Amino acid sequence: MTHGYRAVSWMPFKKRYDFWVVGGILTYIVSFVIATIATQPDGESLTELQILIRATGTLAFLMLSFVLVIGPLARITPRFRPLLFNRRHLGVATFVIALVHAALVILWYHGFGTLNPFVSLFASNPNYDALAGFPFESLGVLALTIMFLMAATSHDFWNANLGPGLWKALHMGVYLAFALVVAHIALGALQFEKHVAYTVLLIVAVLAVVGLQFAGVLASRRPVDAAADGWLSVGEGAEIDDGTAVIVRPAEGEAIAVFRHGEEIYAVSNVCRHQAGPLGEGRIVDGCITCPWHGFQYRMADGTSPPPYTEKIATYATRIVEGRVEVSAMPNAPGTPQAPSRLRSAP
Amino acid sequence: MSKKDFFIGWAEMPDADRRFFLKAGAGLLIGAAGVAGFVAASQRPVGRGTWDLATFKAFTGIVTASPYPMLRTRDIDGQVRTALLVCQTKCGVDLRLQNMAGKAVVINGSLIQRVDHASIAVADGPEWIREADAPVDPALAFPTPEPLGEITLAGEILDSKCWFGAMRPGEGKVHKACASLCIRSGIPPAFFARDARDNAALLVMTENGGRFGESLLAHVADPVEVTGAVSRAGNVLLLDVSADSVRRV
């Protein structure tokens, strides 16, 4: 079976996004270099390469932390969705900065000796059995490897061919990378730079990533909705805003997004075929259910993307019982046409 | 929220998002500059080391091979000073010294200096050393080390070249792998000792009066305590220890 994939293609918004990302990166590095030179005591200076090693190292960590908080922030407030839209570019940029950091370290600290620099990277500090003396470089190498895999498979081509489930699982590895980077810093730079600001910054970043992750999960978690005879209660039809959805969670299977379009009620899977975005937080735009994350669209009537696209999601039967909306807990096969139920009979 | 307020990446951006995006962008730049400045300003001072890589000079004096290649010369600041000799990269010059030890020579290299510690990174190629044309001041001959006694010191083992100024900073955990690579490659190891009143001293390390081998590598850049015999040779302090006396603290 061949998978067609659908690129979230280049568009003015992405260009603007990347413009800001590059601007932020340059601003950070230039400010870091200037501030380092300006704040060292008279007659003392770091070598240029070591300033860049530190600038890229700290920047990569800050960017990685930022990438990890965008998701939860977007769940808590829709204002952050524009950042989510192009998060992968930020992820790839983070990998590139981390790679520059690693390349400079290998050149400067491990080059020019009698050992191969890559051997030196793992062998020059043999204290794998001690905590404070631990060769923290190896943790950085592991994290960089994971980030490389993420960056290399970040394109939608991989997403389509691995399937969103496996792809998402793979990209959860970024949390492992984050943990490794935190250890890399704690056992490395923090053993030398003792200013309390560094410890505080590291702790704040860890708390922000972990805490927001937690808050994001809480914000999007609702109790499982009980089913009676295979039908789940959605609530008063009149309470669903036109063009939006209510998310219902059956005890088993994917969450369901129940949309209102005028007087019609449609139900589809809440899980976007692209990167598992929450469709129920999306809107009906031009007659199509539109994902809040990257704007993939599905026809309400059959859960299929309009041509030329071919993505399909499950549809669900709905019914109205005394003004209350109910949805079947049993999905139809993805792409199955399903007639809507009507809140009020047509006049 | 109406359809107009709903952000879709491929569509015209809603005004509210556009405003937010612009503010976020501006905030990002200001934040990046602020955090960078703060992080950079919190770095500790790296010390007064310098290495003028681009300036090669001729240093006239008497050279020795033991315990490490060193030159006694007046060409650093007019005083009789001892400079450790190293290569341009991470290596020692032991093998390149051949039969020159003990002779009056002219050495071509660039100066690495940290307060009164000096090292000369000698030029690549055979032209780095030649015998002096005229006899030199006999005061430049190497004095016999004068023993100062047995002592236990706390501090850090580092490589002299980096700490003198080749790398800034050239000590501590982050520099650990580099320091052990340097020592492994033939750069003289040194002990940076600090007492309770923050008086610091740098001692060049030897084992049984000779050069240290790889036995030291496991302890480089860790906080350690060593016990050994200190002696003074001109303006260089020497610390003779055996690798087993090095203890991590």
Ligand code: FES
């Ligand atoms: S998750 Fe990307 S468009 Fe839905």
